[in-house]
Every structure is written in structure tokens, then in C-alpha cells.
Amino acid sequence: MPMLSESDRADLIGTAADLAAAAREATLLHFRSAGLSAETKEADRFDPVTVADRLCEERMRAILAHRRPQDGILGEEMGARAGQSGLTWVLDPIDGTRSYLCGTPTWGVLISVADETGPIYGLIDQPYIGERFEGGLGRAVMRGPMGERALATRAPRPLAEAILMSTFPEVGSAEEEAAFRRLSRQVKLTRYGTDCYAYALLAAGQIDLVVEAGLQPYDVQAPMAVIEAAGGVFTDWQGRRNPSGGRVIAAANAEIHAAALEMLGAG
Known part of the structure; x- marks a missing residue:
């Protein structure tokens, strides 16, 4: 193009x-x-x-x-x-x-x-x-x-001080839910139910992580553009940019993104 x-x-x-x-x-x-x-x-x-x-x-x-x-x-x-x-x-x-x-x-x-x-x-x-x-x-x-x-995302902080959000407590499959629970046990606070507003809060510097699964392109592409422009990271659970959706991790910075990816893949 x-x-x-x-x-x-x-x-x-x-x-x-x-x-x-x-x-x-x-x-x-x-x-x-x-x-x-x-x-x-x-x-x-x-x-x-x-x-x-x-x-x-x-x-x-x-x-x-x-x-x-x-x-x-x-x-x-x-x-x-x-x-x-x-x-x-x-x-x-x-x-x-x-x-x-x-x-x-x-x-x-x-x-x-x-x-x-x-x-x-x-x-x-x-x-x-x-x-x-x-x-x-x-x-x-x-x-x-x-x-x-x-808009500017949060500066790096330890995972133990992070705020994590997701729309549903169930997250996705049993395997995906187990991975999410591992991560959730490591953070300071986990909150649910805010849909796309969680991604907006991440871009605005209010929270550190959003983790979800089973998303579609229309669920992720606008949040991806906003979060990346604000200085954040938006990938799948393997660290690849994922405009097609699927498993999502949105992070305020590269450091907390890496820490969360490690927990999601620890099983």
C-alpha cells in the first residue's frame, strides 16, 4: 500500500x-x-x-x-x-x-x-x-x-504491584483459564467485566494488563491501535502481534508484558 x-x-x-x-x-x-x-x-x-x-x-x-x-x-x-x-x-x-x-x-x-x-x-x-x-x-x-x-501507558513496575483486567472470570478454555489463574495469583488486583473499557484504561495509564482469549478481529483492532500509540504492547500469548484476535495480552510496557507472558506459559 x-x-x-x-x-x-x-x-x-x-x-x-x-x-x-x-x-x-x-x-x-x-x-x-x-x-x-x-x-x-x-x-x-x-x-x-x-x-x-x-x-x-x-x-x-x-x-x-x-x-x-x-x-x-x-x-x-x-x-x-x-x-x-x-x-x-x-x-x-x-x-x-x-x-x-x-x-x-x-x-x-x-x-x-x-x-x-x-x-x-x-x-x-x-x-x-x-x-x-x-x-x-x-x-x-x-x-x-x-x-x-x-494517552500514555504506565511505567514498568513489578508484577506483584500490577492491576490486571479481563471481561470474564472464565477467560476461555480450561487450559486458558488455568494459565490466567497463574497470572492472577501474582498480581496485586484483578478485576472483571469492563469489556473494551479495560483497554482504554490501560492506554490511559490506569492499569497494567488486560488478558483475554477467544477474541475476534473487531474486538482487538481498535484497542491495539490505541494501546500501541500510547506506548503499550498488544500481542497473543506467544508474543506475536495478533490483529486477527484469539488469545490477547495487552500490557503497559515491554517489561510487564514479558513477565505476564512467562506466567501464562508456565504450565
């Missing part, structure tokens, strides 16, 4: 902002509304999707069809559309639909644009709180009710 010009970068950043604005409107239209229900996408477990998930992705796709028709799209709810530009927009209209259904404000909208190597720019947006975390194309910034500031 050719190098992006300054105007190309500005257009990608502006398009992402337009997508996030549309997503805020669509998701807040139904958040904490009476009678909100969900269908499940899988027969053997509750994997919810709501009218808000679908509406949000529809509106983002409509903007891309107008502004960036040459780009590809990969969305959680509506699948893949091939493009011709070498760039693909990766969209998760509501990351944390279970949290959305419960009325908790830890869900978010994930928007990223990727080339053949993975994400080059991403947003983690929380419409209800009004916070946006942005990374890539020379930017690493968060904006919210307390204003704007640069």
Missing part, C-alpha cells in the same frame, strides 16, 4: 470521527430504554445482539459508503465487504452488549482502519460517559468530561 499523505490521514481521522458521532446517536437512542431485549446469536450460550447493535453498524456503513466507498469493511453484525484501496474499516458497534443490556456504562464502540499489516488507527468510544480514546496516525489522545489529554 502506498504511503498515506497528510490529507489522506486527515480524511481517515475525520471519517472515524463521523462514524463515532453516528454511533453515539444510534446507541444512546436505545440505552437504558424500557423493554430493550436481545436475541442470542448462538444456540448453546447467550451471545446477545440488540436493535442498537444493528442500527449502529447500519449507520456507520452508510457513512463509509458515502465517504470511503473504495475501502473494505469488516463488521461484527453484517460481515465483510471487500474494497479496492488496501484499507479496511473494522467495526464493533457495541463491544459489551451484555453490559449495554444491564445499563452499565462500560460498553463501547470500536472503530479502526487497517492495512495488510493490521490496524493503523483506532477509536474506543463510550457514548454515555462521553469519553473517546484515539490512537494511530501520529495521535494518542483521550477526550471526555474532564477535557483532553495525551
Whole structure:
């Protein structure tokens, strides 16, 4: 893919902002509304999707069809559309639909644009709180009710002083859960249930590690772009950059990343 010009970068950043604005409107239209229900996408477990998930992705796709028709799209709810530009927009209209259904404000909208190597720019947006975390194309910034500031991950510290987060206590398979438990026993504090907001907190310097398994490209690409731009590390459990998802370890710095990888592989 050719190098992006300054105007190309500005257009990608502006398009992402337009997508996030549309997503805020669509998701807040139904958040904490009476009678909100969900269908499940899988027969053997509750994997919810709501009218808000679908509406949000529809509106983002409509903007891309107008502004960036040459780009590809990969969305959680509506699948893949091939493009011709070498760039693909990766969209998760509501990351944390279970949290959305419960009325908790830890869900978010994930928007990223990727080339053949993975994400080059991403947003983690929380419409209800009004916070946006942005990374890539020379930017690493968060904006919210307390204003704007640069994103920067935490400095190195011993694993015994670290804060670890994950969405589900079960993490994944029995083997993956056992590996996670080994790591969890070594850290100062482990917390659960914040979905993509955990990655935002890592980029903002609040926590040290996020470890998960079984993730999809639309789950990881925006957080990867934001965390890398903020100075962090985002890989699989073997230390390889993983824009396709799977097992994930996001770390504030290389030192704590290495320490956590050692624990995950110690079994």
C-alpha cells in the first residue's frame, strides 16, 4: 500500500470521527430504554445482539459508503465487504452488549482502519460517559468530561504491584483459564467485566494488563491501535502481534508484558 499523505490521514481521522458521532446517536437512542431485549446469536450460550447493535453498524456503513466507498469493511453484525484501496474499516458497534443490556456504562464502540499489516488507527468510544480514546496516525489522545489529554501507558513496575483486567472470570478454555489463574495469583488486583473499557484504561495509564482469549478481529483492532500509540504492547500469548484476535495480552510496557507472558506459559 502506498504511503498515506497528510490529507489522506486527515480524511481517515475525520471519517472515524463521523462514524463515532453516528454511533453515539444510534446507541444512546436505545440505552437504558424500557423493554430493550436481545436475541442470542448462538444456540448453546447467550451471545446477545440488540436493535442498537444493528442500527449502529447500519449507520456507520452508510457513512463509509458515502465517504470511503473504495475501502473494505469488516463488521461484527453484517460481515465483510471487500474494497479496492488496501484499507479496511473494522467495526464493533457495541463491544459489551451484555453490559449495554444491564445499563452499565462500560460498553463501547470500536472503530479502526487497517492495512495488510493490521490496524493503523483506532477509536474506543463510550457514548454515555462521553469519553473517546484515539490512537494511530501520529495521535494518542483521550477526550471526555474532564477535557483532553495525551494517552500514555504506565511505567514498568513489578508484577506483584500490577492491576490486571479481563471481561470474564472464565477467560476461555480450561487450559486458558488455568494459565490466567497463574497470572492472577501474582498480581496485586484483578478485576472483571469492563469489556473494551479495560483497554482504554490501560492506554490511559490506569492499569497494567488486560488478558483475554477467544477474541475476534473487531474486538482487538481498535484497542491495539490505541494501546500501541500510547506506548503499550498488544500481542497473543506467544508474543506475536495478533490483529486477527484469539488469545490477547495487552500490557503497559515491554517489561510487564514479558513477565505476564512467562506466567501464562508456565504450565
